[in-house]
Amino acid sequence: MFDLSKKIRPHIADLAPYSSARDEFVGTAEVWLDANEFYLDNGYNRYPNKDLNGLVSKLSTQFGVTKDRMILGNGSDEILDMILRLFCEPSKDSILTMPPTYSMYQVLAKIQNVGIQKVPLDSSFQIDLEGCLAAISNGTKLVMICSPNNPSGNLMAVSVIQKLLEQDVVVVIDEAYIQFADQPSWVEQIDRYPNLIVTQTLSKAYGLAGLRLGLCFANPEIIRLLNKIKPPYNINTASAKAAVELLSNTEQIAQRKADVIRNRERLQAYLLSQSWIEKVYPSDANFLLAKCMDNSELRQFLLENKIVIRDRSKQYGCENCLRFSIGSNNEIDQLINTLNQYQA
Numbered sequence: 001m002f003d004l005s006k007k008i009r010p011h012i013a014d015l016a017p018y019s020s021a022r023d024e025f026v027g028t029a030e031v032w033l034d035a036n037e038f039y040l041d042n043g044y045n046r047y048p049n050k051d052l053n054g055l056v057s058k059l060s061t062q063f064g065v066t067k068d069r070m071i072l073g074n075g076s077d078e079i080l081d082m083i084l085r086l087f088c089e090p091s092k093d094s095i096l097t098m099p100p101t102y103s104m105y106q107v108l109a110k111i112q113n114v115g116i117q118k119v120p121l122d123s124s125f126q127i128d129l130e131g132c133l134a135a136i137s138n139g140t141k142l143v144m145i146c147s148p149n150n151p152s153g154n155l156m157a158v159s160v161i162q163k164l165l166e167q168d169v170v171v172v173i174d175e176a177y178i179q180f181a182d183q184p185s186w187v188e189q190i191d192r193y194p195n196l197i198v199t200q201t202l203s204k205a206y207g208l209a210g211l212r213l214g215l216c217f218a219n220p221e222i223i224r225l226l227n228k229i230k231p232p233y234n235i236n237t238a239s240a241k242a243a244v245e246l247l248s249n250t251e252q253i254a255q256r257k258a259d260v261i262r263n264r265e266r267l268q269a270y271l272l273s274q275s276w277i278e279k280v281y282p283s284d285a286n287f288l289l290a291k292c293m294d295n296s297e298l299r300q301f302l303l304e305n306k307i308v309i310r311d312r313s314k315q316y317g318c319e320n321c322l323r324f325s326i327g328s329n330n331e332i333d334q335l336i337n338t339l340n341q342y343q344a
């Protein structure tokens with residue numbers, strides 16, 4: 001039986017979170033002299049309000065999740081950091097990561113002096129279930145799953161994730177790219193699994209990376225605990241206002257996704273037809289991972305032509321691999337035109 005109180009760091013259970021006079025006040029006030037703000041109304045003189053100018057309500061509706069089942073972060077990177085700090089005791093606990101994967105898990109764990117148990121993905125970049133079960137029985141605190149995975153681009157098998165969710169361990173599913181995938185989000189399962197935490201972001205499919213807005217979904221008990229350690233005003237009013245406005249255009253968001261998928265398929269077909277490409281991995285995200293005959297030469301050539309891509313060749317199982325983000329029509333045209341000049 002999963003017992004959340006046995007999973008969190010013990011001192012957090014007793015921690016009284018920061019609370020402002022405004023949090024504690026119920027009703028409608030006329031004069032606010034509680035937070036040492038300046039009285040000039042320039043649109044930003046007040047600390048962000050609870051609903052973040054309507055952003056929380058809007059996201060709750062748009063993602064179909066009640067407000068007590070979600071928490072926002074200054075990017076999902078901040079959320080991942082909060083999750084780590086909620087569950088992992090420095091120099092004692094460990095997390096499980098599955099390389100090659102998003103490198104921030106490891107960076108965040110190292111910052112906290114939290115251990116890292118690595119169970120590499122298999123040659124198809126799928127989860128090694130037996131390896132994970134062994135690591136879990138060794139006592140890992142968090143299982144970090146990235147699906148679709150960065151940098152490989154693939155979704156992780158549902159049946160394997162289910163097996164992991166049935167274990168007595170907290171499972172974090174990072175769905176930064178889920179909007180590009182043909183699979184429902186694990187958010188739908190948060191009431192079924194008390195140990196499930198799902199993170200998403202407005203940085204990728206929603207095109208709002210500069211606003212720094214990440215989302216976390218879990219049952220209300222986990223969210224309540226995360227709220228204890230969340231910096232009080234982690235989302236700023238300027239970001240919130242901009243997001244409320246830009247999220248309204250859902251048609252444009254859907255169109256953008258279709259454009260990305262079309263360009264991803266176009267670039268994939270192009271790369272596969274090139275003699276200097278060994279393999280292009282199937283992708284459910286807005287990027288492609290390609291194995292080249294010689295990645296450093298190709299990367300150098302692109303850099304000389306002022307095109308920056310991501311070298312992933314040092315990642316586990318990614319020898320000679322480059323990662324290409326799917327940009328605009330124009331950018332993909334430019335990439336392909338440049339690659340046409342490449343003599344391997």
Ligand SMILES: *Cc1c(COP(=O)(O)O)cnc(C)c1O
Binds near residue numbers: 074201202212213214
């Ligand atoms: C980009 C990315 C993030 C970070 O998203 P932010 O919300 O911009 O912090 C998280 N996870 C993965 C796998 C990513 O690729």
